[in-house]
Amino acid sequence: MKNVSIGDSEFEIMKVVWGADEPIGSAAIGKAVEGKGWKRTTIATFLARLVEKGALAAEQRGKALYYTPLISEREYKKQRVSGIVKSLFDGSAKEMVAALFEDENFTDEDIEELKAVFDNKEK
């Protein structure tokens, strides 16, 4: 419920944990973020902080810790997007969409799909 604030690097870790359907161990996480060029301890710090913040739960399994998300990806994204809508678009999601629309690339299919989504919701 509370607003967990997650940094960009931490977020990369979250994505990995969200991507796993079961509690995921540090080893697997490390493997998943190879390529980011982070030292082992760096990753460990992110994990520890995420646990502190209440974004992840950690359980000991053998020698290693296994992590489970305490906030869902959807929840988190929603939080972030709402924040942007509120601070940049005065709370108007419509404004945001309109702005997005001017700058981002949408294919005609995208638009069709979106219109469909909208039609669906429109009661």
Next chain:
Amino acid sequence: MKNVSIGDSEFEIMKVVWGADEPIGSAAIGKAVEGKGWKRTTIATFLARLVEKGALAAEQRGKALYYTPLISEREYKKQRVSGIVKSLFDGSAKEMVAALFEDENFTDEDIEELKAVFDNKEK
């Protein structure tokens, strides 16, 4: 062009400067953000940092400094929104809109308007 990073409080200042159509002086800015509860020096720091960052230009006019935005509101919002789309929605603006749609409140009028915008763009 460069990606100016602006904090939340700094952003509040930017909004004021953007809102003025002419260079705006520190006094006016201070007046505009009364209510935020910031001390005078706090505001001055924000202004100074924004100038350092290249977000604002300052010119001396009499005793006070007058500020002009060096990045447009549109430009900045675009930057922020693109960042979110990239990091949270894998670069898919469509996904973002869809997500927005599930969480935010859109009135039927909003939807109509958006569809109109979409129709317009669809070539």
Next chain:
DNA sequence: TATATATGTCGACAAATGTAGATGTAACGG
């Protein structure tokens, strides 16, 4: 068993940001 390997914990340091007190100064009111 002595050792290399895998992990977790601590403490650190830097940059960005929020926030403000101390200082210095020039203009203004009397």
Next chain:
DNA sequence: CCGTTACATCTACATTTGTCGACATATATA
């Protein structure tokens, strides 16, 4: 001429986030 204002600048301190290195320990292995 002098105190009061109105500002600007500088320094400072806390928190958050990105990144580690140093350590301690348990485990696996030669």
